[in-house]
Amino acid sequence: QLQLQESGPRLVKPSETLSLTCTVSGGSITTSYYWDWIRQPPGKGLEWIGSISYTGNTYTYYNPSLKNRVTISVDTSKNQFSLKLTSVTAADTSVYYCARHYPGYSGNYYAFDIWGLGTMVTVSS
Amino acid sequence: QSALTQPASVSGSPGQSITVSCTATSSDVGNYNLVSWYKQHPAKAPELIIYAVSKRPSGVSDRFSGSKSGNTASLTISGLQAEDEADYYCCSYAGSSTLVFGGGTRLTVL
Numbered sequence: 001q002l003q004l005q006e007s008g009p010r011l012v013k014p015s016e017t018l019s020l021t022c023t024v025s026g027g028s029i030t031t032s033y034y035w036d037w038i039r040q041p042p043g044k045g046l047e048w049i050g051s052i053s054y055t056g057n058t059y060t061y062y063n064p065s066l067k068n069r070v071t072i073s074v075d076t077s078k079n080q081f082s083l084k085l086t087s088v089t090a091a092d093t094s095v096y097y098c099a100r101h102y103p104g105y106s107g108n109y110y111a112f113d114i115w116g117l118g119t120m121v122t123v124s125s
Numbered sequence: 126q127s128a129l130t131q132p133a134s135v136s137g138s139p140g141q142s143i144t145v146s147c148t149a150t151s152s153d154v155g156n157y158n159l160v161s162w163y164k165q166h167p168a169k170a171p172e173l174i175i176y177a178v179s180k181r182p183s184g185v186s187d188r189f190s191g192s193k194s195g196n197t198a199s200l201t202i203s204g205l206q207a208e209d210e211a212d213y214y215c216c217s218y219a220g221s222s223t224l225v226f227g228g229g230t231r232l233t234v235l
Contacts, residue, residue, distance in 0.1 A: 034222075045229040046163075046171065046214050051222070061222040097170060103222065110218045111161035111176035118170050 002027040004098045004116035012092075012123050018085040022098030022116060029079045030054050034061075034101050036112060037072060037083045039094035047094075051101070052081055088123045095120050129215055129227035136233040142203040145230045147215030148196060155196040159218035162191060162200045164211045165229075171214060175200060202232070210234040 008020035022035065029035065037049040050062035052072045062070050071084045085092060096119055099112040130148045137143040147162075149155060158178045163171035173182055175191040178198060188209075190201045198217070202209055215227040 036224075038226075046216075046226040048216075048224045048226060051224075059222075063223065101224075105159075105177075108173070108182075109161075109177035109180070110159045110224060111173050112163070112171070112216070113173050113176075113182065115170040115172075 002100075002114055004100070004114060006096060006098050006116045006119040008119065008121070010119070010121060012088055012121060013125050014089055014123055015087055018083070018088050018092060018121055018123070020083045020096055020098075020119065020121070021080050022082070024079045024081070029074060029081065030076055032102065032107075034103050035072075035074070035081045036099045036101060038097045038099055038112070038115075039092075040097070040118075041091070041094045049083065049085075049096075053103070090123050093121065093123045129217055129225055131213075131215060131227040131230045133228070134231045134233065136235055137202075137205045138235045139205055139207065141205050142201060143205060143232065145200045145202075145213050145215075145232070147198040147200070147217075147227045149217065151196075156220070157218045158193065160191070160193060160198040161216045162189075163214045163216065164209075165214065166211050205234055207234050 003025045005023045012018045034051040034053045036051040050072050053059045054074045069086045074081045098116040101112050102108045160178045162175035165171040174185050174189050178193045179191040188203045192199050212229050214229045219225045
């Protein structure tokens, strides 16, 4: 059964770069699925950060409100994908989830069907 | 990105039915039948309960149903149970391979 696991530093200083990795186990990352990052500030709602797909070529898509600070990449040799968020502030303090969705009018129709457990990242000096 | 508006809270008694609305400020929801719904218990990852407006993943109770009219999608939970108490989020495809979530609705079972 496919599982996702987030990892990375739990504490990041303001103005620095937040870096997280999602390890995919029980299946390959090189499928038609898109691999996503989603975050949730404490006590608030969910926010889609962006997604990546790899089927020979790499395609990335970002939330317009974050795209100037976000980079999502994939490492097929490790079956992982990663998030980098630059110039972080306290507003970036959140639980960060990795997830997957199938793009298009088939499969799960752009729904996030598998999620990681999430990792809390705090931005503080 | 446009927003999806959900009521902050809804409540109902055991056995009753409740409906959570999800209204797009633009035509994001209306243009695509690509709305999904998620249930989230405190300190847990969200769980997919409805996709493509009204389809249920395997294993999800048929007490959960979804619909859409114009720019408003709806989640209905019938036969309310104590374990339905949670936060519920809608999500829609918003074009150009982007997605947007609603603000979330807290369901209280009285």
